[in-house]
Amino acid sequence: MNKPKRYTVTTALPYTNGPIHIGHLAGVYVPADIYVRYLRLTGNDVAFIGGSDEHGVPITIKAKNEGVSPQDIVDKYHAIIKKSFEDFGISYDNYSRTSAPIHHETASEFFKTLNEKGEFIEETTEQLFDEQANQFLADRFVTGTCPKCGNEEAYGDQCEKCGTSLNATDLINPKSALTGNVPTLKETKHWFLPLDRYEDFLKEWILVGHKKDWKPNVYGQVKSWIDDGLRPRAVTRDLDWGIPVPAEGGEGKVLYVWFDAPIGYISSTKEWAAREGKDWEAYWKDNDTKLVHFIGKDNIVFHCIIFPAMLKAEGSYILPDNVPANEFLNLEGNKLSTSKNWAVWLPEYLKEFPGQQDVLRYVLTANAPETKDNDFTWKDFQARNNNELVAIFGNFINRVVVLTNKYYEGVVPEPSEFEQVDEDTLATVKAYPDVIASSIERYRFREALNELMNLARLGNKYLADAEPWKVIKEDEERTKTIMYVALQIASALATLSEPFLPFTSEKLKSMLNVTSIGVETSWNDVSTNEVLLPAGHQIGKAELLFSKIEDETIQAQLDKLEASKKANEAANKAVEPQKDTITFEDFTKLDIRVGTILEAEKMPKAKKLLVLKVDTGIDVRTIVSGIAESFTPEEVVGKRVTVLVNLAPRALRGVESQGMILMTESADGKLVFVNPDDATVANGLQIS
Ligand SMILES: [Zn+2]
Numbered sequence: 001m002n003k004p005k006r007y008t009v010t011t012a013l014p015y016t017n018g019p020i021h022i023g024h025l026a027g028v029y030v031p032a033d034i035y036v037r038y039l040r041l042t043g044n045d046v047a048f049i050g051g052s053d054e055h056g057v058p059i060t061i062k063a064k065n066e067g068v069s070p071q072d073i074v075d076k077y078h079a080i081i082k083k084s085f086e087d088f089g090i091s092y093d094n095y096s097r098t099s100a101p102i103h104h105e106t107a108s109e110f111f112k113t114l115n116e117k118g119e120f121i122e123e124t125t126e127q128l129f130d131e132q133a134n135q136f137l138a139d140r141f142v143t144g145t146c147p148k149c150g151n152e153e154a155y156g157d158q159c160e161k162c163g164t165s166l167n168a169t170d171l172i173n174p175k176s177a178l179t180g181n182v183p184t185l186k187e188t189k190h191w192f193l194p195l196d197r198y199e200d201f202l203k204e205w206i207l208v209g210h211k212k213d214w215k216p217n218v219y220g221q222v223k224s225w226i227d228d229g230l231r232p233r234a235v236t237r238d239l240d241w242g243i244p245v246p247a248e249g250g251e252g253k254v255l256y257v258w259f260d261a262p263i264g265y266i267s268s269t270k271e272w273a274a275r276e277g278k279d280w281e282a283y284w285k286d287n288d289t290k291l292v293h294f295i296g297k298d299n300i301v302f303h304c305i306i307f308p309a310m311l312k313a314e315g316s317y318i319l320p321d322n323v324p325a326n327e328f329l330n331l332e333g334n335k336l337s338t339s340k341n342w343a344v345w346l347p348e349y350l351k352e353f354p355g356q357q358d359v360l361r362y363v364l365t366a367n368a369p370e371t372k373d374n375d376f377t378w379k380d381f382q383a384r385n386n387n388e389l390v391a392i393f394g395n396f397i398n399r400v401v402v403l404t405n406k407y408y409e410g411v412v413p414e415p416s417e418f419e420q421v422d423e424d425t426l427a428t429v430k431a432y433p434d435v436i437a438s439s440i441e442r443y444r445f446r447e448a449l450n451e452l453m454n455l456a457r458l459g460n461k462y463l464a465d466a467e468p469w470k471v472i473k474e475d476e477e478r479t480k481t482i483m484y485v486a487l488q489i490a491s492a493l494a495t496l497s498e499p500f501l502p503f504t505s506e507k508l509k510s511m512l513n514v515t516s517i518g519v520e521t522s523w524n525d526v527s528t529n530e531v532l533l534p535a536g537h538q539i540g541k542a543e544l545l546f547s548k549i550e551d552e553t554i555q556a557q558l559d560k561l562e563a564s565k566k567a568n569e570a571a572n573k574a575v576e577p578q579k580d581t582i583t584f585e586d587f588t589k590l591d592i593r594v595g596t597i598l599e600a601e602k603m604p605k606a607k608k609l610l611v612l613k614v615d616t617g618i619d620v621r622t623i624v625s626g627i628a629e630s631f632t633p634e635e636v637v638g639k640r641v642t643v644l645v646n647l648a649p650r651a652l653r654g655v656e657s658q659g660m661i662l663m664t665e666s667a668d669g670k671l672v673f674v675n676p677d678d679a680t681v682a683n684g685l686q687i688s
Pocket residue numbers: 146147148149150151154159160161162163164
């Protein structure tokens with residue numbers, strides 16, 4: 001493609017059944033935002049398009065489980081997700097949602113066009129049906145045994161254990177997720193997109209046409225799908241949540257969520273264009289437009305095979321120029337998981353690290369899963385913040401601004417004669433816009449960020465070598481030149497950091513006072529302008545750009561994850577099998593009473609034991625209890641408890657224990673008292 005006239009950049013539509021976490025940010029949204037901010041800074045016409053994916057079965061199941069409507073679920077999470085994107089500076093031109101009327105209309109029209117052109121196959125097949133719920137069961141509505149690996153909890157669209165993509169009718173011993181009933185088979189009609197008809201087109205377009213410029217992970221996955229042979233794929237579902245099928249016989253059916261979701265990019269563009277008074281069609285139908293989809297690797301098949309086949313079938317749309325999908329980000333060595341709460345949630349991060357969005361953007365980019373799965377660790381997060389952002393970038397800027405204020409009351413000094421090192425340094429700075437741009441344009445954002453940091457390193461080293469704080473004592477003119485050069489580097493950093501660290505860039509620009517008086521520089525100015533910050537320009541006072549993150553802060557995050565891990569282990573713990581049957585007589589031998597703990601102290605030299613004085617209603621007695629790892633003595637005084645009072649006394653570390661307090665365990669492994677549900681139950685009452 002020649003230089004494009006305009007860009008349409010889309011990001012995978014997040015699914016609105018939960019908030020988003022660092023994996024989403026690292027894989028899709030931060031790289032897309034870097035790309036778009038760079039394009040804007042270099043004067044390009046860009047539409048940055050996103051939105052929420054609000055249809056599909058998991059949302060209806062979540063709604064059912066929570067006793068609310070699907071609309072309630074999507075309203076809640078759409079708002080949370082949209083806010084997270086705003087908070088982290090993801091600079092969408094439009095963020096829409098697939099429940100919006102404009103999307104229903106656009107997707108519906110798209111289907112009708114394909115249907116009228118004869119691009120679908122209509123077929124009546126037998127599908128699983130739940131008689132009691134009076135509903136067909138597809139996708140997540142049905143579970144059963146995976147025919148491939150024997151996993152008993154496979155879903156109707158996929159086995160999560162072995163990753164096999166399934167049809168609901170493939171499952172052995174299928175069970176309805178709605179009622180638990182065994183489903184019956186019932187005939188139903190569906191519309192299929194015959195992907196096999198597009199094999200030659202896809203081979204030519206991707207396998208030949210994009211062999212060199214698409215990422216190997218994306219190219220490889222597409223190739224293996226095509227090599228396996230493509231089959232017709234149903235684009236409709238028997239469901240009542242979604243976009244009704246606009247065709248005869250479509251009653252009670254909706255478009256498959258994966259058919260309607262990518263059309264969401266088009267409807268979101270329409271929404272934006274209408275608001276901004278632009279022509280949306282130029283962004284989707286003009287060959288001079290470059291279309292780029294940012295997605296995670298789980299969406300490759302939809303964006304490289306199914307959606308392009310849909311666009312091709314429609315006939316008037318352009319195809320993506322690139323689909324730079326990322327691999328997955330793991331967290332502390334384990335797969336990110338919503339259901340296991342193994343994640344760093346964005347709203348939570350912001351609460352715990354207020355104002356530090358750029359630190360997360362930085363770490364996720366420096367460690368982005370561009371070519372393989374990567375691991376986010378809190379130690380690495382801390383090290384990158386402290387050793388890179390604070391020690392290099394922040395330190396350089398702070399020195400420049402503090403010294404300029406100290407020596408020249410914040411006015412950029414007039415330089416005298418440049419030495420060779422000054423000339424070389426300024427020439428190197430001028431090369432950075434192209435160096436960074438070349439990495440960004442090839443979707444190598446880690447590399448690009450590293451080059452930005454090399455510019456900060458250059459500044460840091462220049463200042464450390466030139467030592468203006470020493471030179472000022474003997475050569476004031478030389479000091480002015482040094483500070484002038486350092487200020488030019490600081491200004492270049494303010495501009496070139498914007499795609500990566502937008503909040504920091506903003507702060508730095510305001511510190512250098514380049515926003516207010518119209519001396520703000522564009523990306524290319526850094527290469528072409530002789531001067532970025534002219535002599536005589538007044539800058540502002542120093543403000544810390546980054547601050548050191550202490551060990552305790554990191555430990556608190558690790559503790560939180562450890563608690564999640566324990567809770568998961570507890571949830572997965574097998575329930576003990578039932579013990580041998582006892583007679584009623586056996587039971588009546590146990591004398592169990594309600595009591596109250598009156599006093600408690602630690603047993604000397606015993607980690608687990610507390611010595612308690614318990615009012616059993618019969619008497620006040622000493623009981624030694626193994627609860628010291630879960631409770632401090634102060635915490636248990638006054639607690640209502642259940643006591644087995646006729647247990648034979650026994651000596652523990654020389655203290656005679658006269659009974660036993662009944663305990664159980666919480667999900668995170670902490671002991672829990674078993675006590676009466678009503679505070680008025682008197683001590684001494686029997687439990688029977
Ligand atoms: Zn399986």
